[in-house]
Amino acid sequence: MRRLALAAALLSSACSPHETASNPRPPFDLPESYTAGGEDASARDDEEAAPDRWWLAFGDPELTYLVDQALAHNFQLGAAWARVEQAESGVQASASGWWPQISASLDASRRRTVAVFGALGRQEFENNSFGMSLPVSYEIDVWNRVGHTVAASGLEVGAARDDVEALAMTLAANVVEAWLELLQQRAAHALLEQQLETNRLYAELVALRFAHGLGTALDIHQQRQQLEATEAQLAQIEGAEQVARQQLALLVGRPPNAFAGNIGSLPEPTTLPPPPAVPREGIPAHLLLSRPDVRAAQRRVEAQDHRVGAAIADLFPNFRFNASIGLSSPTIEGLVSSFVYSIAGSILATILDGGRRDAEIRRNRAVLRERLQMFGHTVLTAMLEVESAIARERQLATQGDNLGEQLEAARSALTESRRRYSEGLSDYLPVLTSLAAVQRLEQSILATQRQRLSQRVQLARALGGAWTGELERPDLPLPRSGDDEDEEEEPAGPEENQ
Numbered sequence: 001m002r003r004l005a006l007a008a009a010l011l012s013s014a015c016s017p018h019e020t021a022s023n024p025r026p027p028f029d030l031p032e033s034y035t036a037g038g039e040d041a042s043a044r045d046d047e048e049a050a051p052d053r054w055w056l057a058f059g060d061p062e063l064t065y066l067v068d069q070a071l072a073h074n075f076q077l078g079a080a081w082a083r084v085e086q087a088e089s090g091v092q093a094s095a096s097g098w099w100p101q102i103s104a105s106l107d108a109s110r111r112r113t114v115a116v117f118g119a120l121g122r123q124e125f126e127n128n129s130f131g132m133s134l135p136v137s138y139e140i141d142v143w144n145r146v147g148h149t150v151a152a153s154g155l156e157v158g159a160a161r162d163d164v165e166a167l168a169m170t171l172a173a174n175v176v177e178a179w180l181e182l183l184q185q186r187a188a189h190a191l192l193e194q195q196l197e198t199n200r201l202y203a204e205l206v207a208l209r210f211a212h213g214l215g216t217a218l219d220i221h222q223q224r225q226q227l228e229a230t231e232a233q234l235a236q237i238e239g240a241e242q243v244a245r246q247q248l249a250l251l252v253g254r255p256p257n258a259f260a261g262n263i264g265s266l267p268e269p270t271t272l273p274p275p276p277a278v279p280r281e282g283i284p285a286h287l288l289l290s291r292p293d294v295r296a297a298q299r300r301v302e303a304q305d306h307r308v309g310a311a312i313a314d315l316f317p318n319f320r321f322n323a324s325i326g327l328s329s330p331t332i333e334g335l336v337s338s339f340v341y342s343i344a345g346s347i348l349a350t351i352l353d354g355g356r357r358d359a360e361i362r363r364n365r366a367v368l369r370e371r372l373q374m375f376g377h378t379v380l381t382a383m384l385e386v387e388s389a390i391a392r393e394r395q396l397a398t399q400g401d402n403l404g405e406q407l408e409a410a411r412s413a414l415t416e417s418r419r420r421y422s423e424g425l426s427d428y429l430p431v432l433t434s435l436a437a438v439q440r441l442e443q444s445i446l447a448t449q450r451q452r453l454s455q456r457v458q459l460a461r462a463l464g465g466a467w468t469g470e471l472e473r474p475d476l477p478l479p480r481s482g483d484d485e486d487e488e489e490e491p492a493g494p495e496e497n498q
Contacts, residue, residue, distance in 0.1 A: 017143055017309070017312045017313055017315075018308060018309035020148075020305040020309055021302065023298070023302070024298060024302055024375070026376045026379045027373070030283075031284055033283060033284070034383070034386055034390060035387060052465050052466055052467045054276065054460040054465070055067055055176050055460075058176075058273050059273075060179075060269075066175050066179060066248060067172050067175050070171050070172070070174075070175045070251045070252045070253070071168055071171065071172070072474065073252055073253035073254070074171055076167060077167055078474065078476055080160075080164045081473050081476060083160050084160040084473070085473075086160075087156045087157040087159075087160040090156065091150065091153040094146070094150045095150050095153075097145075097150075098141065099138075100136050100138040101136070101138070102134060104132075105132070105133045105135065105326070107129075107131050108129070108131075109129045111126070111128075111129070112124060113126075113127075128331065129328070129329075129330060130331065131326060131328040132326050133324050133325065133327075133340075134324065134325050134326060135322070136321075136322070136324065137320065137321070137322050138321045139318065140320070140321065142319050143313035143316045144309065145309075145314060148306040148309035148313065149306070149307070149310045151306045152304070152306035152310070155299045155302050155303035156299070156300070156303050158296075158299045159296040159297075159299040159300050159303065160296075162292040162296035162299065163292070164471065165292035165468035166468075168471055169465070173457050176457050177454060177457055178244055178248045178251060179248065180450060181240075181244045181450075182241060183271075183272055184272060184447075184450040185237055185240045185244055186241065186268060186270045187270055187271050187272055187446055188237050189234065189237045189238065189241065190270040191443065191446060192230060192233055195439045196227070196230045198435075198439075199223070199226050199227040199230050202435065203220070203224060203227055206220050206223045207220055216427075216428075218428075222428060222429070222432050223432065226432060226435065226436060245259040246259075272450060272453060273453070275452060278456070278459070279459055280463075281463065282463070284379075284386075286463075287382045287463075288379075290464030290465055290466070291382050291462075291463075291464040294378055297374055297375040298375055301371045301372050301375050304368045304371045307364050307367070307368075308368055311361045311364045314357055315350075315358075316349075317348060318348040318349070320345070320347075320348065321344075322345070323342065323344070324341065324342045325339075325341040326339075326341070327339060328340050385461075385462035386462045386463060388458075389455050389459035389462055390459065392451075392455045393455045393459065396448055396455060397452065399448055400445065400448045400449065400452065403441060403444055403445045404445065407438065407445060410437040410438045413437070414431070414435055414438050417433075417434045418431050
């Protein structure tokens, strides 16, 4: 009776049993700026910022081709698009509750009745029945149960689209990272070739001095060890370059051996590109608009709030309208002139359900709390990614300057130790130590340049962007028979897309 009285009061006052929070905010106050941004962020206001499609700042058509191929053919991204289509079907299914349910019925039957009437004996009766009807059933959405369900489904569609965009951002960053990894291996290969040539030259000079009685066999063995170590590094680099090619092929939806040779006919660079323009950090609140994963988490909070509303609405009486029109006659010929109809309304209220509906409300509210906590975690993670990328970028810039100074000092030490060795003032060990230090620092500077580029990529990914809103849904194929031997046409290379 309490529920019936509450339902009557709500109906008379035209109040909704549950009000949802529109555009929910994280469960904490967002700071006004990034702590790692400091004064450098404002100092870059007059500098040219990276474009929205930030990988274009590298100015490499090979990279642009790879990113475009990944966004068009990556299988994980295609699966995410399929999930958007699934969510859209859920909206249509939920919205069907706003429409009357109409069905058609056609029936025919024959019935025999046997009766015994005392002295009259046993009597048999037969009658036929033919009918056609269109039953109609409609639920009046007084408590907005259907409305909440449709709203939740619509928000889930938006969240699924945001998932696509978040995956596209990560995919673009992964492609750029794999491309930079390939370039680093090429650059490391070229550097090791130079160092190998230098080590061979030093080995020849040591052997020549030994032949003239100016050196020892130990000098030859030590330099040969340095030479062999460089050759071992070169073999390792060649394997890493092959792995980087295979990773790129996977990201663009191609077999691992698709890029066994050059990627297209473009010349393969053997140096890392300079760092592109630094993306503008903005303020943390911008992440709510520019990060699709944050938007998806926010939409799912709001969608679950609507599901709570639907569960609450299920507590109240159900108002239904039922009608039926049709034809009914004992003969087929009489169907035309035997029109029948019925109209009925009903109110169905649950008095006792063992607490099932109350439990469903508690469950949905617990899910809502979970979604809100995950939303807060997603926002904090996004902020952490930005802060970490900014801080790491600064640290690597300082580290790069320090390594450059170390390399200059090591080269000076190598020059001096080589002079002293050639004049017979010292043995070969200082030369070998200085040469190893120079080559090690050259490799460290290359690795630091690669790490700095990686942090620039991670900062661009962490800040998000608007370019994912321009993505168009591809035409995803259905399964084909394994007996179909038709070969798919290979995607055009970068030189064919220019």
